[in-house]
Structures are given as structure tokens and as C-alpha cells.
Amino acid sequence: MAYVKPNTFVNGTPLTADDLNGNDEALKTYVNQEIVQGDLDNNHFKTQDIQVGDYDPIVNSYTFATGIDTGLANGRDPIDRSYFTSNIKASRQTDNNLLVWLTMPETAPHLILEQDAEVIITVGSAWACTENDVEPVGFWDSDVYLTYINVNDLRTLSNQTYSYAFEEAVLTNTPAGNKNPFGGAGLIPDVGGAEGPAGATVAFAVRRWIGFTAHFSLTAGSYRFAVVVNPKVQRGFASARVFKAEVFYK
Amino acid sequence: MPIVKTSLLQDGDTPVAATLNQPYDDVATASATIDNTNTRDNWITRFHFAGNNACNDLYTFKYQGTADFATNSTSYTTINVAGLSEAVLNYAPSTNEILRVESSGIVSACTPTISWDVALPLADRGKPNYYAFQLLLTYNDGGPSATVSLGEWGYSFTTASSVRYVSASAGVMKNTGAPISWQTFQFSTTLRYDGVSGVRTYEKISLQAKVYDAANTLRVSRNNIVAVRAKH
Numbered sequence A: 001m002a003y004v005k006p007n008t009f010v011n012g013t014p015l016t017a018d019d020l021n022g023n024d025e026a027l028k029t030y031v032n033q034e035i036v037q038g039d040l041d042n043n044h045f046k047t048q049d050i051q052v053g054d055y056d057p058i059v060n061s062y063t064f065a066t067g068i069d070t071g072l073a074n075g076r077d078p079i080d081r082s083y084f085t086s087n088i089k090a091s092r093q094t095d096n097n098l099l100v101w102l103t104m105p106e107t108a109p110h111l112i113l114e115q116d117a118e119v120i121i122t123v124g125s126a127w128a129c130t131e132n133d134v135e136p137v138g139f140w141d142s143d144v145y146l147t148y149i150n151v152n153d154l155r156t157l158s159n160q161t162y163s164y165a166f167e168e169a170v171l172t173n174t175p176a177g178n179k180n181p182f183g184g185a186g187l188i189p190d191v192g193g194a195e196g197p198a199g200a201t202v203a204f205a206v207r208r209w210i211g212f213t214a215h216f217s218l219t220a221g222s223y224r225f226a227v228v229v230n231p232k233v234q235r236g237f238a239s240a241r242v243f244k245a246e247v248f249y250k
Numbered sequence B: 001m002p003i004v005k006t007s008l009l010q011d012g013d014t015p016v017a018a019t020l021n022q023p024y025d026d027v028a029t030a031s032a033t034i035d036n037t038n039t040r041d042n043w044i045t046r047f048h049f050a051g052n053n054a055c056n057d058l059y060t061f062k063y064q065g066t067a068d069f070a071t072n073s074t075s076y077t078t079i080n081v082a083g084l085s086e087a088v089l090n091y092a093p094s095t096n097e098i099l100r101v102e103s104s105g106i107v108s109a110c111t112p113t114i115s116w117d118v119a120l121p122l123a124d125r126g127k128p129n130y131y132a133f134q135l136l137l138t139y140n141d142g143g144p145s146a147t148v149s150l151g152e153w154g155y156s157f158t159t160a161s162s163v164r165y166v167s168a169s170a171g172v173m174k175n176t177g178a179p180i181s182w183q184t185f186q187f188s189t190t191l192r193y194d195g196v197s198g199v200r201t202y203e204k205i206s207l208q209a210k211v212y213d214a215a216n217t218l219r220v221s222r223n224n225i226v227a228v229r230a231k232h
Helices: A017-034 A088-091 A199-205 B017-031
Strands: A054-056 A061-064 A069-074 A083-084 A110-113 A117-129 A141-149 A153-156 A165-166 A210-216 A221-230 A234-250 B056-063 B070-071 B084-091 B098-107 B130-140 B146-156 B182-191 B201-211 B217-230
Touching: A017 B017, A054 A083, A061 B130, A069 A110, A110 A117, A110 A234, A117 A141, A117 A165, A117 A221, A165 A210, A210 B056, A210 B098, A221 A234, B056 B084, B056 B201, B070 B201, B084 B217, B098 B130, B098 B201, B130 B182, B146 B182, B201 B217
Parallel strands: A210 B182
Antiparallel strands: A054 A061, A061 A069, A069 A234, A083 A234, A110 A221, A117 A210, A117 A234, A141 A153, A141 A165, A141 A221, B056 B217, B070 B217, B084 B201, B098 B182, B098 B217, B130 B146, B130 B201
């Protein structure tokens, strides 16, 4: 409510300390703690009036009044590649049931949510899995997910992001339990035949761009996001990568 | 409100009521409309915003399972795996308000039976190899609801070039390319509302798909829609 003057001065009436102090005290109280939303002029404040955010160049994160924005964009040069390997799984490198999640570097922001928020993660990256030379060859599908670890250290695989990076092999079938990168029931169509693609075309066809947008409603707390892969090839990598995390405070 | 001024009194002056009342009356009158003349820059923090979703609001749809939706329709059909892929909005935008929409998903095992053209016209070359998605906004200005496409995004069933065709006399098709399944799709767009505030109601956004030749079957598994309303 707007300021109300408690005392009115009148000509010819002695000025009292109480009246003067009363007006000043009410004014002080109003200015210090009683300005409310209704006192503010509508449609007058602009973005310059909103608190300026903080930019952290180390992790490329911008925190501002209504949320957080962080991410990266890497090119496709070899030096930008992020490699992964199934060698860490020893004798079960292509096992469909042994899940070992490797975190892809530069896709793992640590978001500290000061209050409940909506979070959007946008990812796009080029994935390549070269043909195995020691392990069996077979269009192996390396599962790719976005995950996050919450304040309780529980990892959540986001099912709205599951994707597959396929081995670049030249074969005619796909191992049991793996997704067939060409669809169908297992056989790819007529490799090298009269109407079919050449082997190199087949290999190149399994080099995929993986992109997804994921949304989460999260409570206040600390979260570690990451793009992870369960590798089934001895050498794979993600080259060009775009990763963006946006926090919208409720 | 303007900056409040006070009269300067000097020794020996006899104050009059108008002089004494002036600063208090000015504050009383003007404090009903405080503007940025009276505030310092950057004073508004998150805690000054009115309640939840004061600045922006999100509307989503998610299907996160592994079943799929199959279509060989050559006209757009709303994806329906375990329910229609629709983000319900139901709000009336203000003038110049921006709506940002993102969508993503994965196609599962597709069946591209025909990825080449078997006939002219030239303008249709390559079309059988395509499938496409559309984000469709349903809105209401009073009366029956209407729709507007927010954009279309196309993909290829195979690695084949899109400009090949085979005429009836051209013989056997060569090098059809490798079919592509389990491929992610992802796109986004924005929409600005230029009408009068409160007149139009955005009802929902649907994710739709179609093929360009009914002999081909597109299958879509997980998919989602995220719509961000930037209020102002």
C-alpha cells in the first residue's frame, strides 16, 4: 500500500516534535519495508532492472535470476573426439547383459538447483564405432543414454533419450540381442548385389548422428548429468558434439 | 514516482504548513506508482517474482517406452504409441509472446520397401525415400478450433540419393542405398503471437508423422515434446 502521511501540518498551529517525528517514522518504515507489489508501476520495469547473472568461464555456465544456462559446442576435428572402448569389460566386451557406463567428457555439467526447477537437456553428437579387430564383428549396438545422479547418488537412465551407436561392420546379419541398424528381422538387404548397396555404403550407413531433447522436473538439490555409453566395440568415439543444459526455476 | 524534493529552511524562517506537508504529500501521492526512477538497476531477484512459473512455463509430452507406432499414411497422423503424442497447453498468450517448441525421438525398425521413384514428374523425384514429422498447434479464437503447422522436418529411409528415379523403361534399379533404422530425430522451432492479448487460446501441440509412399512403413518409438512459454 502506498505511503500514508499520519499527521497534517496546519498554519497557525504549533509544530510538535511528535507530529514531525511521526511522519518521518512512517516514511522510514514505508521505504524500508512496506513497499509492496501494488505500489509498483505496471509495465515499467525492464530487463535491466532484473538481477544480473554470474558467468563462470571455467565451466561455461551462466546463472541468472530465472535459471541456469550451460553447455558446449565442439567441432568434428580429430582433436575434439571423445573416445570410448569396450576393453574395460575384459572378456565380456560384447555381452548384452554387462552394462558398464562410460561418461562422455564435456557432457557432464554439475547443476545446483537452488529451488525446484524444470530442466531441459539438448544433445547432438556424431557417433562412430570402428570395426572390431580382435573381438567378434557384428554391428554391435552400444547403448547411449543421458543420465543424472541426484543428491542420493542414485543414477537414473533417462528412457526418453535411449539411442544406439552401431559398429561399422560389413556383414549380412546382426548378433542376437542387438538392434538391427537397418531394421527388419536381421538381414540387411542384398549387400553388393544388383539392387543392394556396396559394402562401404553399408558401413557408412551405421555412422549415426544422435540427438535428443530431454525434460526433467527436479526438486532443489545437486545433480550431475552425463551422456553415457555402454561400449561393445573396441574403439568408438563421438566427434562433433553439442550439449546444452537449461534450468528454468519455477 | 518522481524523486521527492524538500524545501530548504534557513535559520529564522517561519515554516508554513504547505512547506512542511509537501514532501510527505508527494510521497503519499507518488508511491502508488513507483517506477525505475526510484529503483537501482538489477534490483529484481528471483524472489521478487510472483509465485511459480512467473516468467516462463513448460508443457511437455513424453513417451519413454520401447513399443512403437507404425504408419504408412501419406498424410500427417499424430503419433500414438501408448496415447497421442500431444502436449496440452491451454493458455492465452499475450501479444508478442514467444512459444518455443522442441521435439525428439527415435525411429525403430522401419520398412522402406520403395526408396526410389518409378515415375515422373521430375518434381517428385526422390520423394518415396522420405518420411517427415510435423509439429501441429491447435488453437481457438472462439468457435471451432483451428490448426497451424509450426514446421516440418524430413528424413530419408535409406542412404540413397534423393534425386534418382527409374522410369518404366530404365530397367533394374541400382544401388538402392542402405536402409536406416534406429535413428534419432530432433528439431525445434519458435512461434511469436502477434494478435491481441487474451483473444487466442493455444490448446495443444501434436507430433505427427507421414511417409511419401504408402508402400513404406515408418515406426516411431520413444518421442517427446517440450514447449517453453516465455511470458512477459
